[in-house]
Amino acid sequence: MAATARARKTTTKIKSTASAQPSLIPSGDSYLQRILNARVYEIARETSLTPAKNLGKRLGNKIFLKREDEQAVFSFKLRGAYNKMAHLSAEQLGKGVICASAGNHAQGVALSAKKLSCRAVIVMPVTTPKVKIDAVQALGGEVVLFGDSYTDAYGHALELEQAQGLSFVHPFDDPDVIAGQGTIAMELLRQHPGPIDAIFVAIGGGGLISGVAAYIKAVRPEIKIIGVQTKDSDAMLRSVRAGKRVQLADVGLFSDGTAVKLVGEETFRVTRALVDDFVRVDTDAVCAAIKDVFEDTRSILEPAGALGVAAIKQYVAEQGCKGKTFVAITCGANMNFDRLRFVAERAEVGEHREALFAVTIPEQQGSFKRLCELLGPRSVTEFNYRISDAAQAHVFVGIATQKREESQKLLKTFSKAGFASTDLTDNELAKQHVRHMVGGRSELAQNERLYRFIFPERPGALMRFLSSMRPEWNISLFHYRNQGADYGRILVGLQVPKSDNAALKSFLASLNYPYEDETNNPVYQFFLR
Helix, strand or coil: CCCCEEECCCCCEEEECHHHCHHHCCHHHHHHHHHHCCCHHHCCCCCCEEECHHHHHHHCCEEEEEEHHHCCCCECHHHHHHHHHHCCCHHHHHHCEEEECCCHHHHHHHHHHHHHCCCEEEEECCCCCHHHHHHHHHCCCEEEECCCCHHHHHHHHHHHHHHHCCEECCCCCCHHHHHHHHHHHHHHHHHCCCCCCEEEEECCCCHHHHHHHHHHHHHCCCCEEEEEEECCCCHHHHHHHHCCCCCCCCCCCCCHHHCCCCCCHHHHHHHHHHCCEEEEECHHHHHHHHHHHHHHHCCCCCCHHHHHHHHHHHHHHHHCCCCCEEEEEECECCCCHHHHHHHHHHHHHHCCCEEEEEEEEECCCCHHHHHHHHCCCCCEEEEECCCCCCCEEEEEEEEECCCCCHHHHHHHHHHHCCCEEEECCCCHHHHHCHHHCCCCCCCCCCCEEEEEEEEECCCCHHHHHHHHCCCCCEEEEEEECCCCCCEEEEEEEEECCHHHHHHHHHHHHHHCCCEEECCCCHHHHHHCC
């Protein structure tokens, strides 16, 4: 029977039926043996299994956090990296190792090399933030900057591997790496021998979930293993659903630790065979989960580290679970401080404590007061308005809420009062840009097209954009807000004649920057056009 995936009522959770196929399961308990014999404790520590008491009480279930953010490099990655390197021969170690990474794997390899007294070459994209480069160099790694993307760095690393006789340490698609990550599950079951209903594991390339699933299914097969991905980086889920590896054209960059376009061959094989279910979460839910963990532990996770917690909350809401025991592996805490502003803003929406609306009110005295009266005891968190019409005004308003269902109730309240309104709570353009801009229309903005781009955060990115434009095209709107990430999100209005449509398409394709055409977005129509 071919591997398939059965969609549930919700589009965010898909159950794999492949786990019933013995032919796909690693034979002879090979991974169990590898995990039991893994040499991770020469460098890694046994991390805590911490109860999330506040979150558990709120959800009506027991929630535990497997704290891999406590490791020396604030990530689980050193387990697999060290186990791989510890199994190399003395001759291989003498020549040194190499990897391609801009994140946690790079630090894991560098620290492991320091422990084993061997050379470590780390190839990183030139777009890598200095803080990450400094962290690797502080551990003794030799940093080589190459290319604009991980793919470029990976290709160059393979060339250096051959040219210098180095041993490549893959971030996920290697049995020794997988076995190293599997020791997390071994610790978890030793720390909590009682009933566990499900373990939620973030998925990037699949090394972590493969190791965890291999051990759990060999020892406690009744425990569900649930993989978690973001909605914009779900390569593993799509691959399991398709029955073959699927490569994504683009990936979301907020959860950079799981932003993988193509999962590994071995990790796909193991995940397809052993993982019970998948949950997809969005950026707002992840931000809310970071806040939840902070409130329970006073620790700040990176986005990838909070995926499991976000998934538990979503799973409980969808399934109506009560009295269950769930574990989330908090797999990393390498968070840039500057990103906390963005996390704090979006956590309120992710926790359904804020709803955003576009409300049309008459342009007359007392209209705003009438609108506020409709809100009752709710607080207005934001109000943006600029006069643009003699008859009516479009207002961007944020309202404090307690649960998601309040948005629909508010829409009905506005409509009953004669105020046309649109719920913008899930609108990315509204959340990322328009709420931070001064609204208003311009009679000068003829033939305007609106695009939302993701630019690499490095000098020259904007000049490349401007230099590629035709000189007769005009930028009529521009908004950028630094969010402390490796990539910046930019909103651009371009005045382009209709006769230049073909040239515009060619220009957008040549940039190789991810973008969205927002010209027909209702937020644009309400406030900017």
